[in-house]
Structures are given as structure tokens and as C-alpha cells.
Amino acid sequence: MEALFYVFSFIAIFSALMVVTMRNPLTSALYLVLCFFALAGFYVILDMQFLAAMQILVYAGAIMVLVVLVIMLLNISRIKNIKSDLHQKIIGVLISLILFAEIVLYIINGAQKRPSGIFTHALIKRIGNTQVIGEFLFTGYILPFEIASILLFVAIIGAYLFAKKKF
Amino acid sequence: MDLKILITWLIPLFPLAGWFLWGIFGKYFKGLSGYIASGFVAASFILSVILFFIVAYSHGFTDTLYPWVYAGIFKAGVSADIDRLSVIMLVMVTGISTLVHVYSIGYMKGDKGFSRYFSFLNLFVFSMIMLVISNNLLLLYVFWEAVGFCSYILIGFWYERKSASDAGKKAFIVNRIGDFGFAVGIFLLFVTTKTLNYETVFAAIPSVPAYTTTIIALLLFAGAVGKSAQFPLYIWLPDAMEGPTPVSALIHAATMVTAGVYMIARFHVIFSYSPAASEVVLIIGTFTAFFAAFIALTQFDIKRIIAYSTISQLGYMFMAVGIGSYTAGIFHLISHAVFKGLLFLTAGSVMHGLSGELDLRKMGGLYSKMKTTAVTFIVGGLALSGIPPFSGFFSKDAVLADIYNKGFYFAWIIGEITALMTAFYIFRLIFLAFFGEPKPDQNKHAHESPQIMTIPMIILAVFAVIIGFLGIPPFNDSLFYNFLHTDFKNAYNFAPFVNNTPWYILSLISVFAGLLGIYAAYLLYIKKAFDPERIKSIFKPVYVLSYNKVYIDEIYNFLIVKPLLVFFDFLWKVIDVKVIDGAVNGIALAFAGFSAKARRIQNGMLMSYILTLSIGAAALLLYYFIR
């Protein structure tokens, strides 16, 4: 398990870096897909197979296809020529490093919290993670769930309106 | 309602009605308005005479028409106080007004403001009547200012002329300066006595501390100085001659300007309980009498000469009331009203004949052209010079004799010198205008005025002769004295008689002074014994000083008006716009500047927003971390 974790971390971080640094957005998109797969791997390690499946289906399957489609739709040669400023790069790296350092320091210094829930690995394994999530989703979180559906609906209309030729 | 009360309120009602009628419907009446207005005032005059006899044979009374201002403990009604003093004033005011109204019909004929003129003249008569009969200080103050307003509007009657409207404005503002003192005096009086009613005020005055009384009296006198054109606020009166001449006769000679004297006589209790204030009245009166006569010596504008003469004669009246001889002051007031009104009307007649000419240097030999005018003018001049048996002799000598016998010798000497100068300047005017060679260019079309103007002049001339006999036997035993003296019984006798020089000795001196003045004028201007130009050059500095009216207007202008205007401009352009508004706008600008800076952050570049966002996140985490 440990080894798998490090493998996935390496893939995830590497592909994330590639997403950010590649000039061609299409390449970035493909690395992003790779990154999503790595994350899905993490979820599997963490006993959340359902989430892993969702990750791949929704992200890698739906969203990334959409992105790639859009990139194709646009004129790729002109998009490639968009350059970043040097000072912005320096500031960006600096800020990110500071942010990272802070978060890490925060994580390390943060007090360890005792497990408070009842859903241990064993329990989840026994019931099955899909069922657990499903039960919660359709009982306690029914209202957010419904709202999420409205959100999606709104997003569809919004996307349609934006993509229309004339407002 | 009692008959006498009805009469009392009818007297002011007539002119008030006249004001409304001519003011609103003037254009429907056309020339008729003059006759009806005169009729109204004549009705007032007749009622005044009736009231005079009622009071003379019974006693005075007070009556309240309606409560006017009641607020807290402050109470003032529209109420009248009829006593001998007020009926005498009433008869004088309405009488002269009637004559001036009649005269004006001729004088103002054809003027496009004919009915406007009579409207305001009626308003003036109304205000003056109310001023005379009011029985509290608030009402007095109201009509005190109201007559000032009428004076303002009538001086500026020919408003197209800048000089006329300037003069009107000047009169109003200078009067206001005096009224400022008057108002403060009323405040102080109210605060000390808690009332403004004459009777209660007078009852309270003896128990008021002397210095308070003095302050009150001086403040009230400030009002009189403004209204009665005494030094240093006399400057408006000469300019007021821009108005129509009958207005000068009525307002600026006979009635309004004497309101100050009347006021002091009315408040004799206050003034007599404050010898210091009375002394100030005497000093101002004496100085003004001399000063104005001095200026009058060298002027060439006939109306201005008479105006300065009025100031000078008012000085005499203030001398009289300043030494506590209230009856003498009022007597001189009445006789002066008659002969000075006469002089103005005749001067107006001269102007009328010469189509508005006022300059003495362009006149001469008018006697042959306008005999009535000349004769009546000479009667007025003799009365002014104090030659017996004309009225001025009796009244002025009553004043001067009292001054001498009460021991104010210096004032008496000044008074006699002034009498000499008075005789000189008025006869200089007479000789230059009516005698000597006619000036060819001007006198061609000189003509006598119509009868409607000459008849009032003749009536006034007759009165100028006979009214003096009320002062027989001269001095403190005359008819007039005995009639009026009862009103002043409450006065405190602060200046007792110290001499008992008989009247004829003092009168002889005055008459001599008057004759000397006339003779000097005769020598200079008829006999031409001396060349006036030579005398001019001998006394050059004095002459220049007198000719330029001692530069008082210029001094005021330079010392007060100009600096104040500069200061006000500074106040507006620097203090208001820059400092105060600047502070307000400065605060606003500070906010605007801050938000302009703040807006730089919002430069519309999404990248910088994101950058800021991340910096914020980093900082937030850092904060949690170091906390």
C-alpha cells in the first residue's frame, strides 16, 4: 500500500506540474487526465471505490472531454502563443511556495484529532462504500442533493446562453 | 365707542385708506388721486384739530385698538396715547401734510408716477400719525422705521436716476444704523422694566440705576441721531434732496426728521433722569448746529443749503431738549416745521419755474419773474434768521434764552454764532437767487408757479408770521409753554435755572446776530462791497473745507465702506469658498483620493485579482499560523 501511495503521488504531482507548465493546452489536458487517474487511485487506496469511479467517469470522462472539445474548437495555434510575464512567474512560484510551506507547517503542527465517527474501514467494507454513500446522500443530504440538481440545470442553461452566438 | 376714540383711530385710517387706494387702483384715478389724497389728509387734519380741542379742554387718554404681539411676558398692543404733546404734533403733521399734498398736485403734475407718489405720501402721513400717537415703544419703533421706509421710497422716487436710488438707499441704511442703537435701547429698557408701555416705563424709570438709564437714553438717542440727521449720521439728509421737493418739505424738514426731537420729548422722563445722556444730546446738538451751518455757507445747490439749514436747526432743537427745555424744543420744532416747509416749497417753486435748476450760480433776479415765490421765500428766510416778529424769532430765542439762563454759556455762544451764519447763508441764497442781474440763458422762460402751488406757500407764510405769537410773552410764561408744560411734569429737573436774565436782552443779542448776518450777505452779494472771490481766497482752507462738506462722505467711504467691502469679499472668496467649503470638499476629496488609490487595485486585470487572492490566502494562513 505504501508503495502504491508513493507511486500515485509521484504521478499526480508530476502530471499536475506538467498541466501547469506545458505550452500546448492539449498536452496539459492530457496530463490532467493522467492526474485524475492518479487521484482515483488514491481513492481506491482509501476504500472509496465509488468515488474513484465517479472521478474517472465525471472528470476524466465528461469534463475533460468537454475541455478537449473546446480546445479543438478554438484556434490552437493562436492559443499556443499566449505567453506569461517573467515577473509574474517569479511571483507566482514564490507565492505558491510560501503557500505550500505554510500549509505543510500547518498540517504538521496541527493537533491530531481522534477519530470521532463510526464508519471504520471494517464497517465500510462490510456494508460496501456505495451503499453507505447512497444512504447518506438520499437521507441526510437530500436537500443539498436536490439543490445540486437545480445547479446543474442552471449551469446547462447558462452554458447554452454563453455559447450562443448572440446574447 | 367713545367719540374721541373714534376720532383718534379715524385720523390714521384716512391716509392708510389712501395708500391702499392709490397703491392698487391708482391708474384708474389718474390725476384725481392727488385731489382725493389731499382731501383724505385734510379730513385727518380737521379731525386732529377737533381732537386738539377735546384734549385741550379735557385731558389726555389712552386706548388700545387690538392686542398685537403677546408672547410670554411680552405684551404690546396697537394702542394710542393721546395727550397734549401728541395732539400738537398731530395738528402740525396733518396740517403741513395737507398743504404739501395740495402743493404736490401742481408740482408733480404730469409725472408718470403720480398716483404712486400720493400713495406713498399717504403712507408716510399714516406712519407719522401712528408714530406720534403710539403708546408703547414697539409701536413707536415700528412706525419709526416705517417713516424711514417712506423716506427711502420717496427719496428714490425717480428711481431711474442712480443718484436718487443711491440716496434713498443711503438714507435707509444710515437710519438703520441709528435704529440699531434704538432697538438695543428698547431691549435694554424691556429687560430692566419688563414692559414697553410708556406709562409703566416712566413709572419704573426713577427707581432704575442711573447708569442703566444713561445707557438706555444714549441708545435711544442713537436712533434720534439717525432719524434727525445729527452728527455723525447726518450724511443722508443732504443726499435726500434727490427726492421730489414737496417730499423734502414734508419729510426732510417738517415731520420725519423732527421725530428724534419728539422722541426725546416723549421720553423726557428717561432723559431727564440721566443728566449725562442729556449732556450728550446737548453736545451733539450744539456741534451739529454749528457744523451744518458752516457747510451751508458755501454751497450752491439751493435745496442742499436748506437741507443743511434743517440739520442745523434740528441741532437747536436737540440743544433745547438736551437742557431739559422740552417745551422750547417742541415750540421750535413746530415753528421750524412751518418756516422750513415754506422754504422748501418755495425752493420747489423756483425749481418748477426754472425747469429743475438748482444751481445758485445760474440764478439771479428772479424777483421780478416770480413775485409770490420770492416774497414767501423772504418771509421764510426772515423766520429762519430769527427776525421779529417772524416765528423763528420767538422759538429760537426761547431755546437760546433757556440755554443761557440754565448756564450753558459755551453752547449759547455757539448758538449765537450759528444764528449769524444762518442769517448769512439764507440771505446769500435769497440775494443771489432773487436779486441781482438775471442770468440770460436761464431766466427766459422763468415763470410763476400755478396757484395750486402758491396758495399753500402763502398759507404757510402767513403761519410763519403768526405762529410765533404763541410764544408771547417770550420765555417760560408763554401760551405755548403753559399749554404743553403739564405733559412734562414728570421730568426730573436736572438743569435748574441759574440766571434770570430778562428775555429782551437775550433777544436783542440774537436779533443783532441775525441782522449782522443779513447785512454781511447784503454787503457781499448786493452792494458787492467786497469781492466774494477775494474773501474766498483769504479764507481758502476754511472755504475749501466748507465747500467740500468737510469731506465727511469721503472719510466714511474711505474708512468704513471700502475696507468693509474688501473684507466681505475676502470673507466670501477666501474664508467661505476656500476655507470652510474647502474643508468640506477637502474631506470629500480625501475620500475621493483614497478611493482613487483603492481603485488602482481594481485594475480590471483578472490576473492581478487572482494574485491578490493568493497573497490574501497566504497571509490568512500565516496569521493563523503565528497566532
Added chain:
Amino acid sequence: MDFFIKYLLSILIFFPVVSIFLLLPVNKKNEGILRNFSTFLSLVEFIFSLYLFIYFKQNTYKFQFVEKFNWIPSFGASYFLGIDGVSLFLILLTTLLTFISLLSSYRYIKEHVKEFVILMLLLETFMIGTFAALDVLLFYLFWEFMLIPMYFIIGMWGTGKRIYSAVKFVLYTLSGSLIMLFGLIYIFIMHYDQTGDFTFNILRLYNTHISNGFQLILFIALFLGFAIKIPLFPFHTWLPDAHTEAPTAGSVILAGVLLKFGVYGFFRFAIPLLPSAAFALSPFVIILGVIGILYGAFVSIVQKDLKRLVAFSSVSHMGFIMLGLFAMSAISVDGSILQLLNHGITTGALFLFVGMLYERMHTRQIKDFGGIAKKAPILTTFFMISVLASVGLPGLNGFIGEFLILIGSFHSYPVLTIIATSGIIFAAVYLLWMFQRVMFQDITNPAAESFEDMNLREIITILPLVALMFLIGFYPMPFLERIDPTVLHFLSMINHHHKAVYNAIKLKAGLSNA
């Protein structure tokens, strides 16, 4: 009829709103109908308000025409209306001036007539509401609402730098009133803490006991709100701008009614709520007032713009009113309240005349006028009466108010009163000088040759104001006898409160001799 009288105040407040709904269906282009109909409706409103005068019981200080309904119980706010002798006349003034300003703008307002009349009627609602409200929250609501129509009236129909002026006016007064709101709410909370009575009812708030130190702070908070509205001397700079750029009707309402709210606020709120502070600070307020009197007069003298001159003269007149109010003697407060009306009448009339001159000559510069008297005798006559009323000529309204103020203040503040009295000299200087340059002398501007005299509509506009000038000048008793009981009650109330606080302090310090 009973119903009408009982709910008269509400009817007065909401009648203009109803009028707006009556006006809404009228087509925008039918300007004639809009103008006539709105003027007619405001006249009806004025006639309604006369019933207040008729049914007002004059020998009592108690609030009359009281209406009280729950409004927001959770805030302790109620719809609580009522008038006393002071607000009676202010409401009458409001309805009269609204009618007059609608009548006066037939010629001035050429565009957006519908919007204009609607805003004016809306403004009327808010103004009457402010005067009638006896609930602090209701009062504040109306108070702030007033700014909105006024902002648009200045901003839309003004001249020159109208947007600047409108924004300045709104921001200035708004910032003041926010501080004031803070003070009022603080008093409300203190009252709740003390009595447990959760109410915005001003009559009950009067009973709040506030320590002297707090009173000072709260008084300054309220002072800022009201003093800016008046405007008192250093806070006056919005006024000339707003007045100068506003259309005639706006100026009339601004000078005639809006400025009154500051004084009314002091009378109704600041002084009775915080009597000790009012007593302690009255010398300072009076000094500011007296500075305002002279300062306004001085600055008026050198003004070149007619409207600006009248605006600065307002500063001067409002100084008199503050002097009288804070001298706190029965005579002077009577005078102050009367002078409030006088100022509304007189300055309103002056602005109307300036508007008429502007309509004819399209300039407000004094130097462009001259010799108008020859062409327009009627206008000259009425203008002169108004000018003289403003000068304070006896026999007209301004004199009675000023005289009462000065004679009442003299006892407590002799020196300041004397200084204030000298203001009457300068009033004569600036107004008469202006009048001379505008109306008298010879015609210099060729445009004046075709100057038309007042027409019938304008005469009707002016006539009520001139009639009131004479009425108050010659017979002020109908006004004074209604104001007087209210003022006496006001004074006894603040003296009582002041003494109560004072005694409490003495008691604490062990100085009580009882």
C-alpha cells in the same frame, strides 16, 4: 366628517401619494393637464391642511390629532402621529409652499413635467410626515426619504453644476443624519435599559435619564444632524450651491421647508431629550448662530449672483432663529418659531422672484439687470414687499419674529444679542443694494427692454405669501397664541428635566439640603 378630522394627519400625509396614482395614468405629453391637475391636487391638500388650523385647540400644549398604531412591534416602533402648535404651522407652511411651487413652475419646468410633479408630491408626503411623526423611527424614515426627491429635483431640473450640488447636498445632509441616527438609537437603548420599555415613542423617550457627560456626546451627535440641515454657520456650504443650482420650486421648498427641519429637530428632539447638554452648550450654539447672522450678511453683500445672495441671506436668518431657540426664554422661542414661518414665507417669495427674473432674462447675475421697475411695476411692488419683509421692516412679518427673538435673548446674552442686532443693518445693506441694482436705475441690458410684468398666474402665486407677510406683520396673534402654549410647555419641560438631573447630581454629591 368625524373620520376625516380624526385621521386628518394620515390623510394629509398620504393624499399626495394618492394624487400621484391619480396622475400616473395621464400621458406624459399632456403637460398642461399634468400641471393643472397636480396644482389642483396640491391646492386640495392645502385646503385639507387648513382644517388642522380650524380644529386646532389653541389653549393647550397637548398633542392633537393623535393617531397611534403598531407598526414594527419588534422594534418598538409605532405609527404615531400628532401635532402641537409648532408643527401645525410648519405643516401649513409645507402644504402652502408645495402648492405655490407647483404653481410657480409652469414656465420654469419644461421637460419631464410628469416626473417633476410626482417628485414634488412625493416630497410633500415626506415633509408632512416628518413634521407629524412622534415616533423617532418614523421621523427618521421620513427625514431620510425627503432627500431622494430633492436630489432628483436639483439634479434633473437644476442649472450649472447641478449634479455636483445635488450630490453635495445629499452627502452632506446624509452624513449628518447618520450621526444623528446613532444618537437617537443610543437614547432609545438607554431608555430601554432604564425602564424596560421598548419604544421609539418620543414622548416616552423624553423621560430618559442620561448623565451629563453622555448628554454632551449625544447632543453633539444630534447637533451635527440638525445643524447641517439648518444650516448653522460652519456647516452651511452646501446651501448656496444647492439653492443656486436648484430650480425655483426646489429652492422654494428647500428654503421654505427643508431648512426648518433642522430647527424643528432641535425643538422636538435634541433639546428636550438632552436638556442639560442643551443648556450647557447653548452659548456655543448661539455664538455659531450669531457668527452665522453676520457672516451670512457680510457674504451676501458681495454676492454677484442673485440666488446665491438670497441663499446666504438664509444663513443669516437661520442664525437669528438659532439665537432665539437657544436663548430659551419664552419670548425668544416664540419669536424663533414665528420666524421659522416668516423665513419660509419671505425667502420662498424671494426665490420665486429670482425665478421670475431668471425666466425672463435667463441670467441671475445682478449686473445684468437694472431698470426693471420701469417695465414691471407689479413685480417691483411685490418684490419690494418681500425684500422689505426680509430686511425686517416693521409692519411686515420678519420684524415681529426678529424683534421677539432679540428682545427675548437680550436678558441672557446681551452682548451676543447686540452683535446679532447689528445684522439688521447689514440685511438692509445687501438687500436694498441688490434691489437697487436689479430693479432701479436705468436699463443697461437690452434684454430688459422687452421685460414682461407678472401675469395672473404669477400674481396668484405670490399673493398668498404677500398677504401672509402683512397678516403676520400687523396681526400675529392667531399664530402666537397657538405657538405660545407649546413653547411654554417646551420650556417648562426642559427646565424640569434639567433640574431633575441637576438635583440627582446634587443628591449624589450629598449636597441636597432636604
Added chain:
Amino acid sequence: MDNYLIVASMIFCIGALGVIIRKNLIVIFMSLELMFNAANLGFVAASNRLNLISGDIFVIFVIVVAAAEAAIALGIAIAFYREKGTVDIDMANELKN
């Protein structure tokens, strides 16, 4: 568990870096997705550690929001491209007056 969080934070910071330094609208969008996913990873790891299930539920909602966001953002990108002819974010300066 810390390791997961550190990896998550690392991905998050890389995403942030991408958002800051890149000017291509599409890449920025993808970087945002990276940040979303980093957060998801954090949720799942924490939920796993604390024996809770709410974190996992949240991930589902985040995915939903991400999907909605993707639809809108790409719509904006297309509209923007149509307007400006590019997807350079520096061209999006209409907010500047």
C-alpha cells in the same frame, strides 16, 4: 494521513501556481480543476482518518459543482474567444474603466 494532506496541498499549490502564472483561460480552468481535486483528496483522506462519511459526500457535491462550473467556464471561454479572438486573460479588462 498527513502524507495525503501534503500531497493534496502540493497539488493545490501547483494548481494555484498555474492560475497565477498562466494566461490561457483554458489552462487556468484546468488549474482550477486541479485545485478542486486537491481539495477532494483532502476531504476523502480526512474522512477516512476520522471514520466519517460526510467528507465523501462532499466530494460528490464538489464534483457536481465542478461539472457545472466546467460547463459555464467553457461557455464563457467560447464567448470570450468569439469576442476577442483569443483566450488571453489579459484581454479580459472590461472591468477597468
